Amino acid sequence: MGPGSNMTFKCKRPEHDALIPQEWTYLLLKEGDPQPLQNQTTPSSWAYFSLLFVTTQDSGNYSCKYFGSKNPQRESEASTTLEIWEKGSLPKPTFSAETALIMATGSNMTFECKRQDNDALVPQLWTYLLLKEGNARPLQKQVTIRSWAYFTLQFVTTQDSGNYSCKYFGSKNPQRESEASTALVIRVKGPLPKPLLSVETVLIMAPGSNLTLKCKRPENDALIPQQWTYLLLKEGNPQPLQKQITSSSWVYFSLLIVTAQDSGNYSCKYFGSQNQKREPEASSALDIRVKDSIQTAYTVINLTRIILAALILAVTVMLLNNDCHSPRS
Template sequence: MIHTLLPLLCLRLCAGQDLRRDGSLPRPSLRAWPSWMVPANSDVTLRCSMPAGEVDFRDIRFALRKNNVPLNVSPDSPSGLAEFHLSDIQTSDAGEYTCEYRTGSPTRRSLPSDVLLLLVTGALPKPSLQAHQKGEVTAGENLTLQCQQPSHVTKPHMFALLKKGTSTPIQLQGPVGMETDFSLPSVTGSDTGAYSCVYYQPRAPFYASEPSDDLTISVTDSPGATPTDYTSGNLIRLGLSALIMVLMVAFLVEAWWSQRRSPGGPGPASSTHRSASCPGVGRGDDEYLVQQDLLSLYSWKPTFPASPGQDAGFLLPVRFTGPDGRTERTHLTHVGGLDKYLKLQHLTG
């Protein structure tokens, strides 16, 4: 059993075919460019393409059929693709088209493609198109467009909604009596444009009407709505501002920390000196020191003013009280340095 299956599996992989039980090849696809609904005297290209990677034969031939009748049309055939060019088409060219392909050796034929309906407009009088809403339409609203065929055309038809700038119909609808409604829900700015509609026969002879007169639809933003691009721009600006603030704070902290760690910055007080604190200041770096060896000559206690300045080099008036209660006045100069010493400038008695 295994010996029987292996050759079949190898044949399938080597040939690259997706063969059906009846020996047929997979069906191709058929597309019309620029559209399957065009005005008379237009040029249309029908493109027939094989499924990608499923068939690996060099000798491939394509065929085109209209209403199941083969057409004597020679296609351009790049690898796995055939293009059938129809020039200056007329109402008689409208119909149902399919394509297929076959291999030369061994000879096998594919299933036909799905049906492509090709319509040529202009054979029937044009319909009318109108909007249920009057005036401008606000974004987010639902818009209904009604297409109505002429009153003297009694047979119901299929309807198609067209938009200028779009090659194919954007909606298809069956009739409700002699008219139909096309619904555009939650319209946006992209729905702004010129619309028209046609009606057509989906069966032979496949007549299609002239397009209706254009109906221009203008969609405006809802009141108070902020355009998305403005909101995004504001968010970007806020983010950049926050980043700049963070960088500025980081630079300031770095500068302050570098000053503290520099040789001329503040540091711990030497054990050979006695501190004389200023009332209301005297915390950590705000503490002012008086040289112990100078004060010990007089054994006097210094008294500082309530709020001295803090810049290096300022003169600070100080009053010294001696052991006998005698008071002397002098000035101390703040010279900064490692311990922020206050140097005795002069002593008057």
């Protein structure tokens, strides 16, 4: 029925010649109500009951029974039940998120859709639908006898950002859906910001030196306080060279007594303890060069030769200069 309509019932007792002519009282009953909704007394074998301007509150299971004035304690059994439904939408459900509304990629997102507990609603199966704005079809569906249902989206990406809501309907009247719930705005953040790798020493080093690198993540107020794992990477190495865990926004890596084998392109990256699947891009690479020890030896020899040659040249110039200014000259 539509809201505002009138609803009329007819309650009829069997006509039986053995029944003594008397006044009959007919009672209109509704499941869940302890008292009859209406009563009528008549000598007739039937009675009519009317409900005017019905609303959703009038939905439910109706029946009737009767007794005679000669023996009021002798009541009939209740009639077969009639299920009456008002066509208006079911009450709007509540929709909540079990997780944060701003999430990182790779996280799991859980919602709860809950309908109002209403004694007037007939026990039945309920279908709950998870909706996303812009999607023509529901994302998920659950069928249960409970007054709530959970929906989970796993390993979310930025594509899962959007406005989510839910609605429901019962198995007794699938055409009568609830209003959609109030929408929740969900935002899924992309990769973590790219870190910066810098060197505390020079990029070209001598063998035996110590190399210190600093890996720093951008400080972002939106990042949840947590433990951060920093990895030192070298091009060509399948595994990180070093790992450090700290709550700080930076970390130092040290390579001691470097050799020519330590030359190469170094970078770093990091991830948080709250969501280890959400890694950032690696930092820009630093090209570190460690001079070969043989090359260094040759360089030292050449420098020695240049210095000796310069000394010899200086001495020669001094001697020539003295000869030019002597009295003999």
